[in-house]
Amino acid sequence: MKKPSVFSFAAIIGIGYARRMWIAIMYLWAINGLTLLAFGWDKLRARRKKRRIPERRLLWLAALGGSPGALVGRWIFQHKTRKRSFSVWLFAITAIQLATYYLIASGALSLQS
Numbered sequence: 001m002k003k004p005s006v007f008s009f010a011a012i013i014g015i016g017y018a019r020r021m022w023i024a025i026m027y028l029w030a031i032n033g034l035t036l037l038a039f040g041w042d043k044l045r046a047r048r049k050k051r052r053i054p055e056r057r058l059l060w061l062a063a064l065g066g067s068p069g070a071l072v073g074r075w076i077f078q079h080k081t082r083k084r085s086f087s088v089w090l091f092a093i094t095a096i097q098l099a100t101y102y103l104i105a106s107g108a109l110s111l112q113s
Contacts, residue, residue, distance in 0.1 A: 039073025
């Protein structure tokens with residue numbers, strides 16, 4: 001039986017890394033799209049005086065990675081712009097996510113086990 005070479009292990013690791021990156025990218029697209037749609041839906045429901053999406057759920061969508069979608073949704077739909085407590089929470093979530101991204105990108109925080 002032939003032993004696998006070092007290059008085949010490197011290829012397997014590389015493919016695994018690429019697959020994980022694509023999964024992460026697809027997840028971020030999905031969660032941000034969902035968050036943007038949720039802000040638009042909530043604004044539509046507010047105009048029609050119907051039952052709304054709870055603020056807590058909108059903030060959870062932002063915390064799960066949808067903060068860019070939430071910020072764009074606020075801007076496009078002019079939604080939740082006067083709610084000070086909501087804005088503080090949303091900007092805090094965004095700041096934490098940006099700081100985490102910076103630490104990972106700079107190498108100060110490693111995600112490898």
